[in-house]
Amino acid sequence: MIIEQTRVLNIENHLQNIDDNEKFYIVRNVSDWSPEKLQRLMGLPQLSESGMTILPKIVGPTTRFNANGKYLILKNLPKETRYREICIKDWHGNYQYVDVPYKRYPRKLLPPPSIELKYIEDDENKYIVSPLCIKSTHDFPIIKHIINMFLEIFGTCELYSDGLKPIFKIPVKKVNWQILPKGNYPYERLLENIDNILSNRTSKRKIQTHNIKEILKYHPESIVQGIGGFRGYLVFVFSKKNLFLMENVIYGNATYFFENEWERYSQMTKAEIINQSLQKLRIEHHAGWENQIKKLLQ
Numbered sequence: 001m002i003i004e005q006t007r008v009l010n011i012e013n014h015l016q017n018i019d020d021n022e023k024f025y026i027v028r029n030v031s032d033w034s035p036e037k038l039q040r041l042m043g044l045p046q047l048s049e050s051g052m053t054i055l056p057k058i059v060g061p062t063t064r065f066n067a068n069g070k071y072l073i074l075k076n077l078p079k080e081t082r083y084r085e086i087c088i089k090d091w092h093g094n095y096q097y098v099d100v101p102y103k104r105y106p107r108k109l110l111p112p113p114s115i116e117l118k119y120i121e122d123d124e125n126k127y128i129v130s131p132l133c134i135k136s137t138h139d140f141p142i143i144k145h146i147i148n149m150f151l152e153i154f155g156t157c158e159l160y161s162d163g164l165k166p167i168f169k170i171p172v173k174k175v176n177w178q179i180l181p182k183g184n185y186p187y188e189r190l191l192e193n194i195d196n197i198l199s200n201r202t203s204k205r206k207i208q209t210h211n212i213k214e215i216l217k218y219h220p221e222s223i224v225q226g227i228g229g230f231r232g233y234l235v236f237v238f239s240k241k242n243l244f245l246m247e248n249v250i251y252g253n254a255t256y257f258f259e260n261e262w263e264r265y266s267q268m269t270k271a272e273i274i275n276q277s278l279q280k281l282r283i284e285h286h287a288g289w290e291n292q293i294k295k296l297l298q
Contacts, residue, residue, distance in 0.1 A: 002225075003147060004156040011144040014159070017212065018135045023162040026130035026146050028154045033126070041153055042128070044119055053116040060152045062145065069112035079103040115146055120164075128154070132162070211255075214290055215247060218297035224266075235266060243280070243296060255289070257281040257296060 003014055018024055030038060038044040043057035058064045083099040090096060118129045130146045133139065150157035215236055224235035233253070236245040244262035247255050256273070257280040258265050265278050273279055283292050 002156060002158050003151065005151065007151060008144055008147050011140050011147065014147070015135055015143075018159065020135055022135050024133055024135065025160045025162075025164060026133065026143075026150055026157050027160045027164070028128045028150055028157050029125055030128055030154075031125045038119075042117070050119065050121045053118045055114060055116050056149065056153055062148045062152045065110075066113050066115055066145070066149055069110050071107040071109055074106045074108055077106050080106055113142060113145055115142075115149065127164075129160075129164070211285065211289070212247065214293060215245060215297075218293075220245070233266070235262065238297060241297070245293075245297075254285065255283040255293070257283075 008014060035044070041057075041059060042054065044052070044054055055067060056063050058067055064070075080103070081101050082104050083101050085097050086100055087095055087097050115131065118131075120127045120129050128150075130150070133143050133146070135143075147157060218238070220236040220238055221240075222237045224237065233246045233248045236247065238245065242259050244258045245255060246258065246262075246266065247253075258278075259280050265273055268278070274282065281292075281296070283289055
């Protein structure tokens with residue numbers, strides 16, 4: 001799974017294809033990067049050896065926090081008196097340093113995570129690899145920090161399994177349009193009732209993760225990712241059957257099946273598609289969804 005954005009805010013959306021307590025790495029393939037570029041952006045020596053670990057150089061706020069930590073301003077506590085040293089000129093023209101008092105809120109130091117990244121190379125590729133991560137709510141903050149550090153340094157990263165294999169083994173193609181943009185959605189009543197259908201957001205995520213895995217059972221040839229990334233629709237390509245399944249990783253969006261001109265349809269709004277009956281089939285996420293998917297893809 002490729003993560004390509006400026007910063008990650010909700011880490012759970014990016015871990016939906018990883019099981020709870022599953023181990024994984026955050027990785028950037030740097031095979032096409034020169035040693036000079038790695039040295040400039042990350043601080044790696046030009047003559048890097050496979051297995052070398054390094055504390056990334058500071059290139060922005062995330063790497064700065066990783067190296068130096070940061071202070072939290074405790075505005076819930078009363079201000080305290082602090083002193084700053086300034087240089088003044090006295091009546092005789094002499095300069096001297098004096099402490100000048102001022103008031104400020106107390107501060108608490110958050111220690112630096114000090115995450116080191118590893119440089120690995122084999123016969124074909126070169127990688128920058130994070131420490132081993134485990135999907136658990138307890139580790140979400142540090143996973144989010146590591147991903148944002150990769151994004152700050154490299155602009156993109158991927159999630160690899162414990163065996164250093166991509167989590168998505170199916171090719172993922174990217175297109176430069178948003179798949180099924182919002183438009184004027186004609187099923188407002190369904191959207192209003194989603195919270196009644198499912199009890200909480202955690203349940204929604206688990207169900208939609210199950211749905212994605214159910215689709216993957218039928219071995220799509222590739223997956224097309226629009227500019228909405230994994231927050232928007234994905235196209236699962238079954239070209240031998242001339243079927244193109246569109247599924248959103250966020251629960252509450254129906255599954256769409258198309259034939260032939262799926263690229264054109266994918267750039268239209270849901271309302272345009274439904275009003276013109278352009279889809280082969282539209283399946284809502286109710287009882288029987290799996291059976292309908294199975295009939296088409298088996």
